[in-house]
Amino acid sequence: MQEIERLIQLLARLPGLGPRSARRAALELIRKRESLMRPLAQAMAEAADAIRTCSTCGNLDVSDPCPICADPRRDDRAICVVEQVGDLWALERAAGFTGRYHVLGGVLSALDGVGPEDLTIGRLIDRVGPGKPVEEVILATNLTVDGQTTAHYITERLEGSGVTVTRLAHGVPVGGELDYLDDGTLSAALKARQALPGS
Amino acid sequence: MQEIERLIQLLARLPGLGPRSARRAALELIRKRESLMRPLAQAMAEAADAIRTCSTCGNLDVSDPCPICADPRRDDRAICVVEQVGDLWALERAAGFTGRYHVLGGVLSALDGVGPEDLTIGRLIDRVGPGKPVEEVILATNLTVDGQTTAHYITERLEGSGVTVTRLAHGVPVGGELDYLDDGTLSAALKARQALPGS
Numbered sequence: 001m002q003e004i005e006r007l008i009q010l011l012a013r014l015p016g017l018g019p020r021s022a023r024r025a026a027l028e029l030i031r032k033r034e035s036l037m038r039p040l041a042q043a044m045a046e047a048a049d050a051i052r053t054c055s056t057c058g059n060l061d062v063s064d065p066c067p068i069c070a071d072p073r074r075d076d077r078a079i080c081v082v083e084q085v086g087d088l089w090a091l092e093r094a095a096g097f098t099g100r101y102h103v104l105g106g107v108l109s110a111l112d113g114v115g116p117e118d119l120t121i122g123r124l125i126d127r128v129g130p131g132k133p134v135e136e137v138i139l140a141t142n143l144t145v146d147g148q149t150t151a152h153y154i155t156e157r158l159e160g161s162g163v164t165v166t167r168l169a170h171g172v173p174v175g176g177e178l179d180y181l182d183d184g185t186l187s188a189a190l191k192a193r194q195a196l197p198g199s
Numbered sequence: 200m201q202e203i204e205r206l207i208q209l210l211a212r213l214p215g216l217g218p219r220s221a222r223r224a225a226l227e228l229i230r231k232r233e234s235l236m237r238p239l240a241q242a243m244a245e246a247a248d249a250i251r252t253c254s255t256c257g258n259l260d261v262s263d264p265c266p267i268c269a270d271p272r273r274d275d276r277a278i279c280v281v282e283q284v285g286d287l288w289a290l291e292r293a294a295g296f297t298g299r300y301h302v303l304g305g306v307l308s309a310l311d312g313v314g315p316e317d318l319t320i321g322r323l324i325d326r327v328g329p330g331k332p333v334e335e336v337i338l339a340t341n342l343t344v345d346g347q348t349t350a351h352y353i354t355e356r357l358e359g360s361g362v363t364v365t366r367l368a369h370g371v372p373v374g375g376e377l378d379y380l381d382d383g384t385l386s387a388a389l390k391a392r393q394a395l396p397g398s
Contacts, residue, residue, distance in 0.1 A: 003246045003261060010239040015227050016220035017213075025213040027285045029243065030250055030259050037247045040209040044240035047202045048232045060229050062202055086226045 004030070056127075058103030058120055060085050068092075068101060075099040076133040081124060081154065082140050083107055083147060091140065099138075102127065107146040108153055121154060128161050139167045143184075203229070255326075257302030257319055259284050267291075267300060274298040275332040280323060280353065281339050282306055282346060290339065298337075301326065306345040307352055320353060327360050338366045342383075 004026060012022035029037040053059075054066035061067060068074060078099030082088050088101045104119045116122070128134045137158060141147035155165050171189035172181060181189075203225060211221035228236040252258075253265035260266060267273060277298030281287050287300050303318045315321070327333045336357060340346035354364050370388035371380060380388075 003242070003249050004259075007239075007242045007246050010235065010242050013235055014216075014224040016216055016224060021215035023288070024285065025215060027259075027283075027288075028214050030246065031284075033247045033250065036209065036212055037243050040206075041240045041243035041247065043202070043206045043209050044228065044236050044243070047206050047229065048236045048240065050202050051229055051232065060203075060226075084226075085230075086223065089222070089226075 057088075057101045058085070058105060059088055059101060073098075077135040078138060079124070079127060079134055079136075080138040080140050083142060083150075087140065087142075097138075099136075104141070104150065107141060107144070107150040109146045116153065119150075121157065124154070125157055125161075128158060128163055130162075134163055136164045136166060139165060143170065256287075256300045257284070257304060258287055258300060272297075276334040277337060278323070278326060278333055278335075279337040279339050282341060282349075286339065286341075296337075298335075303340070303349065306340060306343070306349040308345045315352065315356075318349075320356065323353070324356055324360075327357060327362055329361075333362055335363045335365060338364065342369065 007029070008019070008022050008026045011017055011025050012019050014022075017025060029040070050062045051060055052062065052064040054061065054064050054069055056065050056069045059066040059068060063070070075098050078097075079102050080088075080091060080097055080099060081102045081104060082091065083104050083106060085103055088103055091097055091101075102120065102124045104121065104124075106114055106119055108114055108116065108119070124137075128137060137154075139151040139154060141151045151167060158165055169192060170185065171192055172178065172185065178186065206228070207218070207221050207225045210216055210224050211218050213221075216224060228239070249261045250259055251261065251263040253260065253263050253268055255264050255268045258265040258267060262269070274297050277296075278301050279287075279290065279296055279298060280301045280303060281290065282303050282305060284302055287302055290296055290300075301319065301323045303320065303323075305313055305318055307313055307315065307318070323336075327336060336353075338350040338353060340350045350366060357364055368391060369384065370391055371377065371384065377385065
């Protein structure tokens with residue numbers, strides 16, 4: 001039973017699984033020992049061996065530099081700055097951005113004692129310096145207080161570097177219903193309203 | 200990226216994780232490669248090697264017979280019949296039952312083509328036969344149509360064997376609010392109402 005309890009405890013540390021659902025997941029794994037538990041154990045061991053942090057942008061992949069940094073077809077003139085690797089993946093799934101990325105590894109937070117030196121902000125400044133092809137830095141940090149503080153701090157650090165600093169548009173999500181939106185988003189969408197073509 | 204996609208696909212097969220939360224779980228695992236992903240991979244590999252199905256009751260554990268079947272202090276006179284191993288574990292956590300168990304491995308289902316020979320009903324009958332110490336069989340199958348059909352079938356098969364067949368009480372869950380209960384439970388609780396002591 002010790003082996004099972006340990007499995008449940010480790011599974012419960014995954015986001016989205018509590019103690020109860022970890023137990024159900026463990027049971028499902030044990031039931032499907034050969035078809036699920038062994039392949040998953042092996043996939044994890046292989047991933048743990050293979051995955052590297054890209055020393056340029058901070059992305060996680062099996063090569064360093066990562067495929068995005070190594071791809072010559074991507075646009076060197078724009079860097080999109082995100083908090084976490086998950087944000088980078090989300091933007092790649094949206095497939096609208098053809099430039100490069102920079103993963104901060106978190107946000108500035110006085111409360112959690114996270115300062116600029118704990119993030120990759122220094123490396124970002126290096127990537128943007130004189131003689132570099134970067135023309136635009138897109139700040140795609142989250143719309144939280146810490147995310148916006150971080151964006152503000154980076155904007156200040158980039159002053160005088162000659163690059164244009166932009167942020168993602170805020171507004172009503174596609175498919176979103178006004179009635180269910182929070183006030184902050186609604187008022188941001190109202191402030192950033194756009195003229196319809198031909199009006 | 201292939202390693203990560205494979206990891207996400209396997210994680211998404213766990214109950215409680217969809218494609219989106221599997222992606223988040225994979226990211227968390229990759230971030231905590233040494234502290235979470237490797238230990239979990241190892242715990243799974245070890246569990247896959249160690250865990251056996253008890254040939255007496257159908258429980259899953261590292262020994263056969265399982266610790267419950269092997270425990271001489273447990274009461275041989277009662278067998279509690281459950282659908283799945285998870286139900287056995289839930290009853291053990293409730294810690295109110297000191298007898299033995301029998302895991303059916305599912306329920307009879309005409310729709311899914313599950314007949315008596317697909318479950319461990321034959322082995323249950325063998326455990327109850329003449330000369331055996333069993334006096335009571337508690338049917339703890341779920342209160343679904345299939346669960347109740349299975350309970351009914353087992354009751355018929357046990358007729359004439361001399362054992363008492365009982366089922367779990369149905370009623371209002373402890374801490375349950377009537378307002379949120381389904382009608383079936385409420386009417387079952389009303390039918391099974393009990394006199395208060397001294398009334």
